[in-house]
Amino acid sequence: MSDTQTQKAKKPIVIPKPNSDFYQTFQMLSETEQAKVNKVREFMKTAVAPIINDFWARDEFPFDLVPGIRDLQIAGLGYEGYDCAGGSNLLSCYVAMEIAKVDCSLATFYGVHSGLAMGSIYLCGSEEQKKKWLPPMARLEKIxxxxxxxxxxxxxxxxxxxxxxxxxxxxxxxxxxxxxxxxxxxxxxxxxxxxxxxxxxxxxxxxxxxxxxxxxxxxxxxxxxxxxxxxxxxxxxxxxxxxxxRLQNDTSFRDTARVLRMTRGFVAWEATGCQMGAYENALLYAQTREQFGKPIASFQLIQDLLVKMIGNITACQCMVMRLSKLQDEGKLADEHASLAKAFTTVKMRETVGFARELLGANGILLDYNIGRFFADSEAIYSYEGTREMNTLIVGRAVSGFSAFI
Incomplete structure (x- = not known):
């Protein structure tokens, strides 16, 4: 075979862009929902990603982003009426995952405001309280x-x-x-x-x-x-x-638990988004970082780490997708939310650890984003119920025996 024929026989190497949606869960959203998510993605990519490391390092909140977040009309997603965005729990949580994929702090801000605070009023407030507080909160006029x-x-x-x-x-x-x-x-x-x-x-x-x-x-x-x-x-x-x-429809901790059940599932989505961000940044690094004359993404041990990460992410995505479907169908139980929170945060810890390992010493630098995801995962792992507490909730459901003291 001539050199010309050899060159024609070789196919050019196509390097895929980092994509953490391996099972194409995005396609499970309606066209309207996809358009909303795409709007959030663009905002996070253009307005948040370039500045967030600086604010993280300075321990400050980027208040100038609030008008842009307001324009996304995502506060109150999943709530009907009261000037809220409406839509499904699935959409609300998918948006949270997309935010966390770029920055977990802003995802937490969103979850606290739209999920915990607005959710408390939506689930436990009187009609008068909902009419008074939810509209300005949906417009981010009240945080x-x-x-x-x-x-x-x-x-x-x-x-x-x-x-x-x-x-x-x-x-x-x-x-x-x-x-x-x-x-x-x-x-x-x-x-x-x-x-x-x-x-x-x-x-x-x-x-x-x-x-x-x-x-x-x-x-x-x-x-x-x-x-x-x-x-x-x-x-x-x-x-x-x-x-x-006083929240007029709240009479005991059982009512508080209704809010926590809803937002615990939200945290599972956030943990999944944290993994996605760590993975996509690690993959991009592996595709461009060269050692021994070639990208490290071509090494077997690096590919092993990447596959472990995408496996964790895909398992978590499938779990939280079903979790939100259960919530939208009115079938969500405490043990469902607890299993998702416990499982996804454990896998998140593992995934961000693999990402930090892949980058070596660069993994602790903010410049490569991995260090931020690695650190932020520790907070997500703990709040909205520790792994141990959520494990006991699930254990009680599956065994029929309570192991709580």
């Missing part, structure tokens, strides 16, 4: 937070909540502290969960951060994860809240 976790109480919130509420006429007096409360240092309202001194039941209150007497918040410093999220330590000292701001 919400969710105050459940305390300095001394995390997993034991259902029984051990220390923040108290005492009714005096048409006013409630709140005392206690809340910790790790995202958005609270600059937001407008916080859903505070407190134990009623009269009946011992947990009740929810809409507390206006900037005008409520006795409400004080200080920024938590020196975080190693989700540094763009502004977490606060809230202190409530004889904080006076009117009865009209």
């Amino acid at each position: 919400g937070s969710f105050g459940l976790t305390e300095p001394l109480v995390g997993s034991g919130s259902s029984r051990g909540l220390l923040t108290t509420a005492r009714r005096e006429g048409d006013t409630w007096i709140l005392n206690g502290q809340k910790k790790w409360i995202g958005n609270s240092t600059w937001g407008d309202l916080t859903i505070i969960w407190a134990r009623d001194e009269a009946d011992g039941q947990v009740k929810g209150f809409i507390v206006e951060n900037k005008t409520t007497p006795g409400f004080k918040v200080e920024k938590i410093q020196h975080k190693m994860a989700l540094r763009v999220v502004q977490n606060g330590l809230i202190t409530l000292e004889n904080c006076r809240v009117p009865e009209e701001n």
Whole structure:
């Protein structure tokens, strides 16, 4: 065979663009839903990706992005009426995954505001409260937070909540502290969960951060994860809240748990998005980084890491897709959300570890993004219920026996 024939016989190598949607889950969305997701993707690519490492390093929130997020009309996705975006839970969570694929902090901001804060009012508020609060929150004119976790109480919130509420006429007096409360240092309202001194039941209150007497918040410093999220330590000292701001359809922790069931599934999507971002950045690096005269993506051990990562991601995507379908069908149970949160966050930890390993020393530099995903995954792994607590919820469901103390 001549040299010319040999050259013709060789096919040019086509290097695929990094794509973490290996099983094409995007195709399971409707055309309208795909258009919404594509709009979010473009915003994250052009407005967020170029600046987010700088804000992460400075431990600051990019407030200039809020108008752009508002224009996406994603606050209140999954909620019908009250000027909310409507649509399915599947769409809302897919959007969260796309945000997390670029930055987990902004995904957390979105989840706290649209999921936890708006969700508390949507699920537990009266009609009057929904009409008053949800429209401005959907327009991001009012930013919400969710105050459940305390300095001394995390997993034991259902029984051990220390923040108290005492009714005096048409006013409630709140005392206690809340910790790790995202958005609270600059937001407008916080859903505070407190134990009623009269009946011992947990009740929810809409507390206006900037005008409520006795409400004080200080920024938590020196975080190693989700540094763009502004977490606060809230202190409530004889904080006076009117009865009209008590969530009228919340009577016990069972109602609080309805919100957590919904948002725990949301975190599973966020964990999946975190993996996708780490994988796509690692793959791009492997395709362009050369050692021994060729891209490291051509090495067997590197491909082994890449396949482990895409396997984890694909398994998580399939799980959370089904999870959201169950929620949209009204079939979601606590154990469904708990299994998804526990499984996806374990796989997330593994995937971001593989990505950091692939980059070697460069894996700890913000310049390559992997270090940010690696650090942020530690926060996602812990919040909305630890792996151990979620495991016990699933274990009780499958075995018929409760192992809780």
